Amino acid sequence: MKEAEKEVEKVFIGGLHEELVEDKVIDESQLEPGFADDIKKYGGKDVMTCLQCGNCTGVCPISLKIDYKTRNIIKCCQFGLKKYTLGTRWVCATCYRCYEHCPADLNPAEVMIALRHIAVREGIIPPFIKTAATNLVKYGQSVKPDAEIDKIRKELDLGLIHSQDPDYHTVIREIQVLIHAAKYDKLIGIEEEVKV
Ligand code: SF4
Ligand code: SF4
Incomplete structure (x- = not known):
């Protein structure tokens, strides 16, 4: 088998609240409308400016190791799906590659840091x-x-x-x-x- 044809092994680094959002039925009771503001309060920029282009996921060195890609996390933040965002953010390497490639100047890395702040205050500490x-x-x-x-x-x-x-x-x-x-x-x- 050629190197390029080998299936990439995905080793998921489970967060405490890791669930695949695509597998879930989302209803309004799960949405937290103030979540985007909380992220700003803890140093993140406005997640509503995200264009969902996927550049951040494409350049992220941990993309293949996590179920929730950076773009997915930002999307959950936009919807206020807080419980899906506070787990795997601990494996973000804060390398800022996503920031360099973000056309919306959103700086996903600092959104990840804000999510950690929120997680810790909610007792979600690995x-x-x-x-x-x-x-x-x-x-x-x-x-x-x-x-x-x-x-x-x-x-x-x-x-x-x-x-x-x-x-x-x-x-x-x-x-x-x-x-x-x-x-x-x-x-x-x-x-x-x-x-x-
Ligand atoms: S690169 Fe920026 S605009 Fe594109 S999906 Fe990621 S956060 Fe959103
Ligand atoms: S800062 Fe985090 S989310 Fe952004 S590219 Fe690096 S590891 Fe991925």
Whole structure:
């Protein structure tokens, strides 16, 4: 079989509320008319300007890995179908390729970020987000340091993370104070990790 003929394997990265909207009967009770305004409130632009051209989906590096493509998500936002939008947005890489190719200057990437803000405030927080946040307050970075990472850093000629350095603990402390002041710890349920 030629390379181009191989079927592309689709590995769906399930969100907490992942459902195929095309398989569902949508009635008015599912529509939230104020949803587009909520997206603007959290930093997204006006989703009603989307032309549904599909450029964003075409250039998105995660398109083949998710059931809901970027264009679909924007369409759901236009209709106010909130429950279909708050799951897979966590896998958006915020690479902004969609923004570069959007003729409506909508910036889908920032719509995705706004959707994350809304999801978190509704308690839809994937475990990996809590893990990353916990690592941040403990180690000052979202990935827990380990010997393998140290090895890779060395190969890349990057400095090692000095957990024994007194400044390291000062920095961690500052991160914790900032996280607590912003109420981020409460928002995502990691208060116990933040010792203020
Ligand atoms: S590229 Fe822009 S206008 Fe086109 S579908 Fe995506 S968000 Fe809508
Ligand atoms: S910012 Fe997100 S939605 Fe836009 S192209 Fe990149 S991964 Fe896809």
